[in-house]
Amino acid sequence: MTTHTVDPVLCMALFVSDAPGSRELDDATIRETVDRTLERLGPDECYARAAEVFGDRPETALDRIQWARELCTRAMAVPAA
Template identity: 35%
Template structure:
């Protein structure tokens, strides 16, 4: 159930590949995974999928923005790692335009 939920949620939403990457990066940002744990691709996909499936939060961007405002140094380090981790973990996914 890992890749399917992320694909279903974001395939129709993404207007470009970068937007899909940004959306999945925001979800990963809000998980408890840490760069120090050096999670593999499957762990990243599972964490993203589980958070999406939990419906705890419907919009992850405000949470990411809050951290960016309160802790800019932490934000930059974490979001950079999230984008790299998501790029690797979801490399096989393609995000098609919603139109």
């Protein structure tokens, strides 16, 4: 089984976005949210905001980053040929 690794900046963008922490988000919505957040903030600001959340609210940050990684991995997966 091949594991797909998604670019961490995409996960950070979803993490700091205003998307609700729902697993019900469809892949198109996830990709749009990530694109919109990166356009608005850029990669450096996404990382800075994520660091702030981890510093201020580490108890909630862990769940949110795991959520973001799971959804980004699913949404950004390259379909099998």
